Amino acid sequence: MIIEMTPMSSEIDQSDLIRRLQEMGFQVARLDSRKLALVKGIDPLVRADLFTALPHVQRVLPLKEKFKLASKAVRNEPTVIEIRGKKIGGRELFVIAGPCSIESKEQIEECAKIASEVGAQGLRGGAFKPRTSPYEFQGMGEEGLKILRDAGQKYDLITVSEVMDASQIEIAAKYVDVLQIGARNMQNFSLLKELGKVQNPILLKRGFAATYQDLLLSAEYIISAGNPNVILCERGIRTFETYTRNTLDLNAVPALRELTHLPILVDPSHGTGQRAMVAPMARASIAAGADGVIVEIHPEPDKALTDAQQTIGFESFAKMMRELKMIHQVLKEIC
Numbered sequence: 001m002i003i004e005m006t007p008m009s010s011e012i013d014q015s016d017l018i019r020r021l022q023e024m025g026f027q028v029a030r031l032d033s034r035k036l037a038l039v040k041g042i043d044p045l046v047r048a049d050l051f052t053a054l055p056h057v058q059r060v061l062p063l064k065e066k067f068k069l070a071s072k073a074v075r076n077e078p079t080v081i082e083i084r085g086k087k088i089g090g091r092e093l094f095v096i097a098g099p100c101s102i103e104s105k106e107q108i109e110e111c112a113k114i115a116s117e118v119g120a121q122g123l124r125g126g127a128f129k130p131r132t133s134p135y136e137f138q139g140m141g142e143e144g145l146k147i148l149r150d151a152g153q154k155y156d157l158i159t160v161s162e163v164m165d166a167s168q169i170e171i172a173a174k175y176v177d178v179l180q181i182g183a184r185n186m187q188n189f190s191l192l193k194e195l196g197k198v199q200n201p202i203l204l205k206r207g208f209a210a211t212y213q214d215l216l217l218s219a220e221y222i223i224s225a226g227n228p229n230v231i232l233c234e235r236g237i238r239t240f241e242t243y244t245r246n247t248l249d250l251n252a253v254p255a256l257r258e259l260t261h262l263p264i265l266v267d268p269s270h271g272t273g274q275r276a277m278v279a280p281m282a283r284a285s286i287a288a289g290a291d292g293v294i295v296e297i298h299p300e301p302d303k304a305l306t307d308a309q310q311t312i313g314f315e316s317f318a319k320m321m322r323e324l325k326m327i328h329q330v331l332k333e334i335c
């Protein structure tokens with residue numbers, strides 16, 4: 001339920017109303033100087049006139065979605081997240097590129113250099129890489145995060161890296177701008193709650209068997225725990241198709257646009273699992289209205305220690321960037 005206060009109500013009136021509602025057993029979120037959302041404790045039998053009778057309440061609107069703070073009902077304009085001067089979710093294209101795993105300083109520096117040259121905004125790289133086999137490369141850990149931070153600073157790119165469990169949050173938050181939550185952890189609710197306590201924006205990837213509502217409820221966990229800066233990412237789902245690693249569900253882009261104000265990215269690398277399909281699906285993602293893409297690149301893609309088959313080289317990446325900029329420009333003109 002959304003409570004709209006009268007135009008004349010003051011900050012003190014709002015604090016009084018919040019206190020009163022809390023005393024009535026509701027969890028209240030302040031949306032702006034005149035709007036409150038009741039996110040928890042709403043009994044369907046509670047009547048709207050119970051609230052309209054309270055001081056300074058102008059009107060009461062229903063909040064019908066299960067996700068509340070992530071919904072368009074509480075915020076109609078798109079959320080723009082600004083990270084070190086770069087904006088995601090606005091009118092500009094946002095591209096994050098980098099290897100699946102951080103392997104060495106040289107590898108990250110080379111990726112950062114090309115990413116900044118071609119106009120990308122972000123640098124990605126995994127430092128914690130639990131693998132199917134315990135004997136495979138597990139990632140460089142903290143040393144890798146330092147490498148990522150240094151390259152991000154040197155080339156003015158925001159940095160993105162995945163955290164796998166709550167114990168890694170503090171250390172990753174120290175070095176990187178955006179914490180990524182992988183598809184396998186999208187419904188790790190205790191981890192999501194912990195992410196509500198940090199300042200870093202969260203890149204939340206869709207689980208491979210998660211509905212849009214599931215994804216938005218996971219975002220809701222983070223937002224309701226105190227961190228409003230969530231970026232959603234479609235990265236492909238499991239279907240009966242075996243030709244591709246996953247099926248990139250581009251329906252997600254316009255559907256999520258309809259449902260939420262949060263920024264939307266697409267990951268065509270994991271979404272296809274195939275190098276040759278990355279650029280076409282990145283182009284399609286931007287054409288569908290995504291705010292940007294996150295792609296895996298490597299100086300020598302065949303030698304990448306993880307996800308080599310879906311990693312693109314620098315030349316293909318530069319070409320893809322030129323194409324994405326053109327498509328994005330057209331979209332800006334027509335939408």
Ligand code: PEP
Nearest residue numbers: 100182183184205235270
């Ligand atoms: C990744 O980005 O490298 C990754 C593991 O992604 P996902 O969680 O989408 O599989």
Ligand code: MN
Nearest residue numbers: 100296306307
């Ligand atoms: Mn990967």
